Amino acid sequence: MYVAVKGGERAIDAAHDWLGRAHRGPAEQPALDTAQIRDQMALAVGRVMAEGSLYDPDLAALAIKQARGDLIEAIFLIRAYRTTLPRLGASDPVDTGAMRVKRRVSATFKDIPGGQVLGPTFDYTHRLLDFRLMANGELPASPASGAEGKPLHAPHVLGFLDRDGLIEDAPDSGETPPDLTREPMELPADRALRLQALARADEGFLLGLAYSTQRGYARNHAFVGELRIGAVTVEMDIPELGFSIEIGEVELTECETVNQFKGSKTEPAQFTRGYGLTFGQTERKAISMALVDRALRWQELGEEDQGAPAQDPEFVLSHCDNIQATGFLEHIKLPHYVDFQAELELVRRLRAGTEDAS
Amino acid sequence: MSDYNFAYLDEDTKRMIRRAILKGIAVPGYQVPFASREMPMPYGWGTGGVQITAATLVPQDVLKVIDQGADDTTNAVSIRKFFQKTAGVEVTERTTEATVIQTRHRIPETPLTGDQILVYQVPIPEPMRFLEPRETETRRIHALADYGLMQVRLYEDIARHGEIATSYAYPVEVAGRYVMDPSPIPKFDNPKLDDCPAIQLFGAGREQRIYALPPHTGVRSLDFDDHPFTASKADHACAICGSGTSYLDEVITDDDGGRMFVCSDTDYCARRAEGVQ
Numbered sequence: 001m002y003v004a005v006k007g008g009e010r011a012i013d014a015a016h017d018w019l020g021r022a023h024r025g026p027a028e029q030p031a032l033d034t035a036q037i038r039d040q041m042a043l044a045v046g047r048v049m050a051e052g053s054l055y056d057p058d059l060a061a062l063a064i065k066q067a068r069g070d071l072i073e074a075i076f077l078i079r080a081y082r083t084t085l086p087r088l089g090a091s092d093p094v095d096t097g098a099m100r101v102k103r104r105v106s107a108t109f110k111d112i113p114g115g116q117v118l119g120p121t122f123d124y125t126h127r128l129l130d131f132r133l134m135a136n137g138e139l140p141a142s143p144a145s146g147a148e149g150k151p152l153h154a155p156h157v158l159g160f161l162d163r164d165g166l167i168e169d170a171p172d173s174g175e176t177p178p179d180l181t182r183e184p185m186e187l188p189a190d191r192a193l194r195l196q197a198l199a200r201a202d203e204g205f206l207l208g209l210a211y212s213t214q215r216g217y218a219r220n221h222a223f224v225g226e227l228r229i230g231a232v233t234v235e236m237d238i239p240e241l242g243f244s245i246e247i248g249e250v251e252l253t254e255c256e257t258v259n260q261f262k263g264s265k266t267e268p269a270q271f272t273r274g275y276g277l278t279f280g281q282t283e284r285k286a287i288s289m290a291l292v293d294r295a296l297r298w299q300e301l302g303e304e305d306q307g308a309p310a311q312d313p314e315f316v317l318s319h320c321d322n323i324q325a326t327g328f329l330e331h332i333k334l335p336h337y338v339d340f341q342a343e344l345e346l347v348r349r350l351r352a353g354t355e356d357a358s
Numbered sequence: 359m360s361d362y363n364f365a366y367l368d369e370d371t372k373r374m375i376r377r378a379i380l381k382g383i384a385v386p387g388y389q390v391p392f393a394s395r396e397m398p399m400p401y402g403w404g405t406g407g408v409q410i411t412a413a414t415l416v417p418q419d420v421l422k423v424i425d426q427g428a429d430d431t432t433n434a435v436s437i438r439k440f441f442q443k444t445a446g447v448e449v450t451e452r453t454t455e456a457t458v459i460q461t462r463h464r465i466p467e468t469p470l471t472g473d474q475i476l477v478y479q480v481p482i483p484e485p486m487r488f489l490e491p492r493e494t495e496t497r498r499i500h501a502l503a504d505y506g507l508m509q510v511r512l513y514e515d516i517a518r519h520g521e522i523a524t525s526y527a528y529p530v531e532v533a534g535r536y537v538m539d540p541s542p543i544p545k546f547d548n549p550k551l552d553d554c555p556a557i558q559l560f561g562a563g564r565e566q567r568i569y570a571l572p573p574h575t576g577v578r579s580l581d582f583d584d585h586p587f588t589a590s591k592a593d594h595a596c597a598i599c600g601s602g603t604s605y606l607d608e609v610i611t612d613d614d615g616g617r618m619f620v621c622s623d624t625d626y627c628a629r630r631a632e633g634v635q
Contacts, residue, residue, distance in 0.1 A: 008432040079396040084362065184391035184566040187494050314492055324401050324564045328481070331402025334433055337607050338426045338463045338622055342525035342544040344608065345592055350519050 023068055037061035046251070046280020047071055051322065052078030053181065053200045055250045055279050072202075076323050087182070092244055094232045096254045096277070097156050101230035103281075106157045108223045108258055114154030119229060120281075157226040158256045158273070167258065167271040187314050194296055194313060195289075199278055201320035203285045209310045210291035218295045218308035222257040222274055229253045229281050253278050255286040259294050261301060272301060292316065365412040365445040371395055375413035375568070379559060382570035387532030388500070389483050394566040404437060404462055406561025407479035410568065411441065411460045414475055414559070420448045422456035427464035427605065427622035434462070451625050463526075465547040467604045467626040470556035472573055478541040480562040483569065485529045485539040505537050508580065516585055525590070531578045538569065540577075546589045546605045551577040594619040599630035 024031065038045055038061035048060040052075045060078060067073035103119025106112050118124075132139060161167040177192035185197070198206065213220055231251050235244040257274035261267075274294030276286035295310035309315055319325060363369065378392035397405040415421065421441055425434035429451040437460060438449050450456050453468040460477040470476060486496045489507045499505065508529060515523045522528075528545035532538045540551055541560060551558065551571065558571040571577060581587035595602040597618040604626055606619040621627035 008430040008435040012432055012435055076396075076400065080398045083396040084368070086368070182393050184393050186391070314494065318493070323396065327401025327403065327405075328564055329402075330400065331481070334403065334462075335426045335431050336463070336542075338544055338605070339526040339542050341592065341606070341608055341622075342546070342590075345590060346523060346525040349521075349590075350523065353520055 023066075032065055034058065034061040034065055037064050043281055044069075044071060044074075046253075046278075046282045047203060047285070048074045048078055049279040050282045050285060051075045051200050051202065052082065054078050054082040072322050072326050076326075079323055083181070089236060090176075091247070092235045092237060094234060094250070094252070096228070096232055096252065097154075097159075099154070099228055099230040099232045099252065099254070101152055101154050101228050103230070103283075104152075104154055104226065104228040106224070106226045108225050109157060109160075112154075112157050112160075112226075114152050117152065117154075154228070156256070158258065161225070161258065161271060165270070168261070168273060170273060185317065187317070189313060189317060191293070191297070191300075194317065195275065195277070195293060197317050197320060198276070198289045198292060201289070202322035202325065203282070203288070205320050205322065205325075206288035206292055207284060209295075209316065210288035212308065213291050213295045213310045218298065218306045218311045220259045220272075220274070220291070220294045222259050222291050222294060224287065225256045225258040227253070227255045227283055227287065229283065251280055253280065253282050253286040255283065255290045257287075257290040257294060267302075272297070362444055364417070365415045365441065365447075366398075367395065367409065367412045371409075372413040375409055378568040379410065379413065379570060382559070382568050383557070383572045385536075386571055386575050387536030387538040387569060389562075389567040389569045391566055392568050394563045397563065399436065399440070401564035402481065403433060404460070404479035405563030406565075406568070407460050407462070407477045407563075408437060408440070408561075409563060410477045410559050410561040411458060412445075414458055414477065415441065415445050415447055417445070417447060419457045420450050420455055421445075422450050422453065422459045422625075423461075424459065424464060424466070424623075424625075425462040426607070427466070428624040430624070452629075453623075453625050463542050463544075464605070464622060465543055465550045467601075467621070467623040468629075469550075470554055472555040474556040476554075476556050476558045478543075478558065478560045480539070480541045480560045480565075480567070482527075483539055483560065483562040483565050483567040485527075485537050500536060503535065508537060512580060512582070516582070522581070522585065522587075528587075529580050531580060532571065533576050537580070538577075544591075544605060545579065545587075546591045548577075548579045548587070549589055553577075592619050596621045596627060596630075599627045601627070601630055 038057045041064065044064055045057050045060040048063055048071055049055050049057065052060065059081065060074065063074035063077040064071065066077060101117055103121060104114065104117045106116065158167060177196065180193060180196050231249045233246050234248045234250055236247045237244045255276040259272045259274055261272040262269055272294065274290035276289030276293065278286045278289065292310055296313050296316060298305060298311050305311060374393060378390045382388065382390045394406065394409060397408055399405060399408065421438065422429065423434045423438040425431040428434065441447060442449055453459065453466040457473060458475045458477065459466065462479040465476065484496050486499055486508060489511060490496050490499065512522050515521065524545065526544045527539055527542040528548055530538050530540050530548060530551060540548060553574050553576065554571065555573050557573055560569045579587040592606045592608060594606055596604060596606060598620050601621060604621045604623060607622045609618050609620060611618050
């Protein structure tokens with residue numbers, strides 16, 4: 001019997017065994033501990049939590065370990081787990097203004113109340129491989145400055161522009177945002193739904209789109225009004241108690257951009273906003289999200305449709321999810337014998353037709 | 359596996375999916391949006407079909423899973439194992455014994471009965487998608503039954519090639535109303551869609567759509583009066599069971615490009631080879 005048709009079951013079992021061995025690596029090396037991944041690969045953990053839409057650093061670390069470092073695979077593991085969890089309720093909106101910031105920079109004002117806090121950033125490092133890390137040596141511990149983790153009164157920078165009316169209002173509509181994990185995505189999508197999709201969108205895809213706006217495909221020149229990273233308290237209203245209680249803390253990255261707007265017949269010239277909010281320390285993603293959010297708002301702001309990819313909500317929202325994208329892309333590895341056979345016959349028949357005609 | 363509910367999905371999710379299925383059955387061929395869940399297998403591996411099967415199965419069911427017509431292609435094995443593990447239902451390779459059949463790319467050769475449900479895995483549910491990429495636009499097209507674009511495409515095929523150059527996922531009109539993608543089955547299988555006694559359910563997980571054909575629904579493959587639809591297959595007989603009427607896989611047997619043709623439906627072929635019809 002034809003081997004590829006028979007023996008699917010044995011092949012799968014053997015492949016899983018092989019995967020198990022490859023996963024562990026040489027037995028003489030110590031196995032990775034998920035706590036090490038959680039603490040020493042915290043940025044990978046942040047990305048998996050952000051795109052997995054589940055805040056749990058331990059599970060994200062487990063997923064990274066199980067996925068052999070393939071972050072999209074890890075995100076998939078988290079998503080598949082998340083979807084089985086019951087939905088007990090919704091938290092109150094988090095107050096990012098009260099964030100306990102570990103990093104907070106503004107590119108629009110030299111000094112701001114609360115100050116600029118660089119925090120643990122790669123920004124001004126020289127990208128030179130540090131071979132001391134490879135030699136398994138510990139880097140000399142630098143003394144903590146004492147500022148780390150200190151509560152900081154840091155009001156939102158955009159609030160100062162808002163007070164002067166220089167930037168568009170962003171009033172709270174009070175509406176409950178839709179939940180794209182519980183309702184099918186409907187287009188056109190409002191901004192809350194778009195932001196929700198962007199928050200779990202693939203970092204690379206958003207980065208590329210955001211970059212394209214910077215290079216002129218729907219340019220909306222963005223200033224980083226503020227980028228902040230830190231912990232916020234999550235509160236939930238408990239109906240039995242009649243008030244909200246703290247249920248935990250999550251680390252977030254928030255980016256607010258200040259963009260140009262020339263004004264229209266009805267609106268005076270003022271700055272406009274782009275917004276990005278993501279789990280963990282994921283600032284590339286948050287900045288990209290803010291730029292794409294702003295580009296998608298062209299219609300609402302009465303701007304011109306330049307036909308740029310980043311302006312097209314249906315294009316962006318239908319293709320930004322890496323779990324959907326990678327699934328459909330990779331499924332072409334699966335057998336397509338039947339369809340290919342049908343195509344083979346068609347091509348043979350069409351060719352026979354041409355030969356007859358010539 | 360007690361950590362998960364029967365057939366993996368929680369009951370609320372099943373109810374949501376069942377509602378979509380019922381709506382789909384009430385409006386044959388109409389694509390019902392549903393809140394597709396992330397499943398523990400990737401999108402593209404049949405998550406839509408798996409969700410329908412999960413919402414459809416009851417403990418008494420006997421499940422058959424095929425991919426490319428065969429029960430032991432890798433993905434069919436994987437999905438069958440998934441339901442064995444999460445639902446504990448009886449499984450079979452025999453078309454006649456199954457109450458629920460999940461399939462990718464084929465309709466079994468053995469005629470189905472009114473006691474069976476056939477669940478299709480669908481990659482792109484929208485038959486107009488490659489003519490019009492926007493969902494907002496294709497929904498309008500269906501609402502108005504404005505299918506001229508499809509007729510023009512089929513006509514252009516005839517003008518260019520002398521025939522309609524679509525060999526699988528061949529579009530059909532359902533109950534005189536909606537144009538529907540029958541999933542990537544070869545057009546050889548299209549006539550089996552028509553007046554089928556079994557319930558036919560179609561699930562597209564990534565695209566979040568479910569649609570359905572209730573029993574005995576009229577399904578017509580799109581064509582023209584002067585270019586009628588023809589179901590086609592390789593012009594051979596099966597090298598194993600000798601069937602001259604079943605859909606065939608072409609198998610390359612040696613380095614010199616030698617070929618043989620065998621039934622794509624392995625159960626049908628095995629039954630015939632055993633002499634059981």
